[in-house]
Amino acid sequence: MKKTYRILPVYTGDVSGAASALYELGGMSVIHDPSGCNSTYNTHDEVRWFDQESLIYISGLNDIDAITGNDDKFIKDICYAADKMKPLFIALANSPLPYLNGTDFRGICKVLEEKTGLPCFYVNTNAMHDYSKGQSEAFLSFAKRMLKSSNKKVKNGVNIIGMTPLDFTSTDIYISDSHEIVSNWALNTSFENVMRAAEAELNVAVSSSGIAVCEYMKDAFGIPYVKGLPWNGKIQDYMDVQRSASKNYIVGEPVVSGSIAAYIKQQTGIDYNVIASTEITDGLLLDCDKRCHGEEEIEEALKDAEVIIADPMVKYIAPQSAKFIELPHFAMSGRLFRKQIPNLMNPEEYIHGT
Amino acid sequence: MPTSSDEKVRIGQASFPKPFTNGLEFNAPVHGTWNIVHIGFRIPEAHQIYICADNCLRGVVMTAAEMGELGRFSSVVLEEDDMTHSGRIEETTIEGVTDCLNKLPKTPPVVIIFPVCVHKFMGCDIDFIYRELGKRFPDVTFVRGFMDPVMQKRGTTPDQRLRKAMSDIIPDMEVNADTVSFVGSDMPANSNDFQTLLELGGKTIRDTAACKTLDEYLAIGESSLFICQYPAGLMATKTISKRLGREFIYAPLSFNLETVREELTASGFAIPDGFIENGINACSSEVEKLRDLIGDTPVAIDYTVAPKPLSLARFLLDNGINVKTVYLDVIDGSEEEDFNYLSSEYPELVLHSTIHVGDRRLVRSEGKVLAVGQKAAWFEGTEYFVNMIEGGGLYGYAGITEFIKHMEDAFVNAKDLRDIVPRKGLGCRSCI
Numbered sequence: 001m002k003k004t005y006r007i008l009p010v011y012t013g014d015v016s017g018a019a020s021a022l023y024e025l026g027g028m029s030v031i032h033d034p035s036g037c038n039s040t041y042n043t044h045d046e047v048r049w050f051d052q053e054s055l056i057y058i059s060g061l062n063d064i065d066a067i068t069g070n071d072d073k074f075i076k077d078i079c080y081a082a083d084k085m086k087p088l089f090i091a092l093a094n095s096p097l098p099y100l101n102g103t104d105f106r107g108i109c110k111v112l113e114e115k116t117g118l119p120c121f122y123v124n125t126n127a128m129h130d131y132s133k134g135q136s137e138a139f140l141s142f143a144k145r146m147l148k149s150s151n152k153k154v155k156n157g158v159n160i161i162g163m164t165p166l167d168f169t170s171t172d173i174y175i176s177d178s179h180e181i182v183s184n185w186a187l188n189t190s191f192e193n194v195m196r197a198a199e200a201e202l203n204v205a206v207s208s209s210g211i212a213v214c215e216y217m218k219d220a221f222g223i224p225y226v227k228g229l230p231w232n233g234k235i236q237d238y239m240d241v242q243r244s245a246s247k248n249y250i251v252g253e254p255v256v257s258g259s260i261a262a263y264i265k266q267q268t269g270i271d272y273n274v275i276a277s278t279e280i281t282d283g284l285l286l287d288c289d290k291r292c293h294g295e296e297e298i299e300e301a302l303k304d305a306e307v308i309i310a311d312p313m314v315k316y317i318a319p320q321s322a323k324f325i326e327l328p329h330f331a332m333s334g335r336l337f338r339k340q341i342p343n344l345m346n347p348e349e350y351i352h353g354t
Numbered sequence: 355m356p357t358s359s360d361e362k363v364r365i366g367q368a369s370f371p372k373p374f375t376n377g378l379e380f381n382a383p384v385h386g387t388w389n390i391v392h393i394g395f396r397i398p399e400a401h402q403i404y405i406c407a408d409n410c411l412r413g414v415v416m417t418a419a420e421m422g423e424l425g426r427f428s429s430v431v432l433e434e435d436d437m438t439h440s441g442r443i444e445e446t447t448i449e450g451v452t453d454c455l456n457k458l459p460k461t462p463p464v465v466i467i468f469p470v471c472v473h474k475f476m477g478c479d480i481d482f483i484y485r486e487l488g489k490r491f492p493d494v495t496f497v498r499g500f501m502d503p504v505m506q507k508r509g510t511t512p513d514q515r516l517r518k519a520m521s522d523i524i525p526d527m528e529v530n531a532d533t534v535s536f537v538g539s540d541m542p543a544n545s546n547d548f549q550t551l552l553e554l555g556g557k558t559i560r561d562t563a564a565c566k567t568l569d570e571y572l573a574i575g576e577s578s579l580f581i582c583q584y585p586a587g588l589m590a591t592k593t594i595s596k597r598l599g600r601e602f603i604y605a606p607l608s609f610n611l612e613t614v615r616e617e618l619t620a621s622g623f624a625i626p627d628g629f630i631e632n633g634i635n636a637c638s639s640e641v642e643k644l645r646d647l648i649g650d651t652p653v654a655i656d657y658t659v660a661p662k663p664l665s666l667a668r669f670l671l672d673n674g675i676n677v678k679t680v681y682l683d684v685i686d687g688s689e690e691e692d693f694n695y696l697s698s699e700y701p702e703l704v705l706h707s708t709i710h711v712g713d714r715r716l717v718r719s720e721g722k723v724l725a726v727g728q729k730a731a732w733f734e735g736t737e738y739f740v741n742m743i744e745g746g747g748l749y750g751y752a753g754i755t756e757f758i759k760h761m762e763d764a765f766v767n768a769k770d771l772r773d774i775v776p777r778k779g780l781g782c783r784s785c786i
Contacts, residue, residue, distance in 0.1 A: 001430075001449060001450060001453040003430055003431045003432075003433065003446060003450055004428065004429070004430050004431075004450050004453045004454050004457070005415070005428060005429045005430075005431070006428055006454065006457045006458075007424055007425075009412070009415040009416055009419055009424075010408050010411050010412055010415060010429065010431060011408070011412075012409075012412055013407070013408040013409025013410075013411075013412050014408070014409060015409045016409060016412065030378060034471065034503040034504040035379075035503035035504075036410060036413055036501075036503050037409060037410075038379065038380075038381040039381050039385070039413060040409065040410070040412050040413030040416075042381055042383055043383075043385050043413065043416070043776065043778065044412060044413060044416040045412065049383045050383040050772065050776060053714060053715060054714075055711075055714055057378035057379055057380055057711060057714075058378065058379050058381070059378060059379075060376060060377075060378065060379045060507070061504060062504060062505075062507045062508060063504045063505055063508065064508070066475070066504055067475075077376075077377040077378045078378065080359065080377055080378075080711075081377065081378045081711040084711060084712055085711060085712070085714070085715065095409070096407050096410070096432075096437075096470075096471065096472050097471055097472070097475060097504060100437060100472065100475055100476075101475075125409075126407070126434070127407040127408060127409035127410055128407045128408055128409075128432065128433050128434055129408060130408060294431070313419075316424075333419070334416045334419070334420075335416075335420065335786040336419060336420065336785060336786060338786070
């Protein structure tokens with residue numbers, strides 16, 4: 001049954017993804033949820049919580065307010081918190097119960113903007129999707145509400161889009177001398193930094209959660225984009241590197257996995273196919289790649305594997321005959337292998353032996 | 355007295371039992387307390403299955419993973435279609451649990467099922483689910499858990515109901531007059547006067563927090579008496595006592611020496627001559643030692659360290675310890691007398707919420723602070739802290755004396771705050 005998990009953890013959820021994407025941007029993220037979302041997020045899905053301040057709260061929704069659709073308390077509590085903590089903007093995230101009772105988040109945002117004078121936007125989550133969807137929605141909602149066009153352009157300026165600690169441990173990105181990184185969405189960054197995004201001439205989506213906002217910036221500001229991690233200082237779209245069907249697999253987020261597969265192909269000529277196990281995959285897979293949803297599908301897809309590059313948890317469902325190369329992914333195994341997570345920008349650290 | 359909208363309030367101006375106004379909630383990066391996953395694993399050989407949305411599932415599955423217990427844990431993911439099709443949520447739950455159990459190498463004897471808030475809001479027929487599962491797996495004992503934090507603030511918590519459900523499977527056995535069991539706590543009894551008196555009386559002691567096998571757990575059904583020392587376990591204790599027709603004692607760790615005397619005396623256990631007097635003297639002498647050691651060092655206490663933080667604050671203040679702050683969000687009804695006493699005698703004592711929005715931007719005091727509990731340690735930013743939850747199984751004069759020794763040790767030996775407090779479930783295995 002597709003919906004059951006015997007041994008694999010589910011990926012970080014969309015609510016946590018949204019919070020992670022907005023973490024460093026100076027706003028206040030409010031998850032309309034009884035309890036649990038905040039603890040789950042800051043325990044298992046957020047490495048910055050202990051050391052770096054960010055205004056992320058839950059509403060503490062109770063059964064009566066959920067049943068009666070009492071939004072007044074929610075609004076009043078947010079107004080109090082905004083007045084006390086002075087965020088730059090307010091972002092609201094949904095969870096299963098407000099999703100079920102059809103809470104009008106966009107309407108609430110309008111009321112909050114009137115009452116607080118702060119920009120406010122809704123991040124379309126419901127706790128039933130993975131982090132890539134939550135991050136994508138958060139980046140897109142932020143851009144739509146906050147970003148302004150710019151007359152100033154940075155020659156060869158580049159935005160790095162779709163970077164959070166759920167996929168990446170480092171922002172140490174080298175791009176050849178002719179390029180300048182204008183903004184990073186959104187790791188080791190700031191509100192001021194991301195607000196410069198319209199000055200760039202090119203966007204680089206380094207994860208699937210950056211695609212939607214890249215599309216938006218293409219339409220709104222005419223900024224083209226490529227997909228993939230920059231290797232050896234060179235910006236290229238990983239989809240341009242042709243690969244063929246093989247029994248070597250990389251399991252994980254499609255842009256990161258596709259970029260690694262492209263790198264291996266270019267360096268060694270060996271084909272790896274991507275088994276995309278996170279949610280956003282449209283336009284991100286070659287014909288030889290596959291989208292798998294859940295433990296059962298991944299297990300089935302790996303049955304003929306000879307070499308697997310994946311988070312160590314995947315080993316539990318991998319055939320024993322396959323060679324397994326561990327590539328810990330925080331959005332899957334959380335804190336379990338955190339100390340072993342490599343810098344994805346240095347592929348030689350983790351793909352030796354392929 | 356109105357509730358405070360700020361994150362802290364002096365006790366002399368605080369309202370009882372809710373000093374603070376409800377609002378948006380912050381969650382500190384301090385996770386030593388147990389959640390329902392830790393608690394559920396207290397039944398040896400039990401398997402847990404959660405049926406919920408991705409984001410909700412993440413917290414519990416990673417709890418099990420960090421305990422190294424994924425082999426005893428399965429999950430069923432609820433998606434939008436489970437909420438938009440009539441009857442689908444029951445079907446997904448039944449078929450999902452069935453699939454999980456069929457995939458296990460061996461069918462576990464006990465399975466704890468955790469439906470969630472959504473099941474309740476969808477009007478899901480929970481009884482039908484258990485009837486059907488009972489037919490499919492007649493050899494399995496199903497424990498009716500629930501992960502519904504939406505009910506957290508009114509009525510009973512998921513934690514309380516889980517403890518009750520876990521005790522519901524303990525069978526009604528022939529009473530063994532020589533067996534007494536500690537029930538409802540997560541911490542096994544330790545430096546505990548009841549334990550000492552029972553041992554002196556030659557009784558067999560069982561403890562739901564210390565069972566190694568399922569048989570041992572089920573054998574608690576032969577107990578002639580139950581002892582509960584943790585408030586969240588009281589409902590379970592009352593229920594099992596009523597169901598099996600046994601007596602129970604409820605006595606959480608109190609720092610009131612007279613209360614301890616009354617509880618020990620009321621227990622009916624044989625108390626050796628001098629036991630109480632020696633216990634009181636030991637407490638007095640140890641707290642004096644503590645006072646000499648720490649002098650005027652400010653002390654901060656939090657509610658996770660022991661069930662009666664105000665009783666602790668009162669005891670320490672009355673003995674000359676410089677308690678400045680108690681971190682808590684609500685006050686248990688049993689602490690009303692201590693609250694009134696502290697309000698009157700030490701009105702400057704600060705009560706500080708642990709979930710207030712303002713807590714995200716802490717202004718920490720300079721200088722050494724001795725913290726009693728993980729949350730107090732994080733809020734004060736000190737590495738000198740007592741690393742304990744739920745009273746640590748301590749009780750009575752031996753418990754109080756031991757508790758003070760923990761404070762002395764904490765004052766002298768710094769701990770790695772950054773490493774310790776983000777770990778979940780103090781006392782459980784942690785693989786991170």
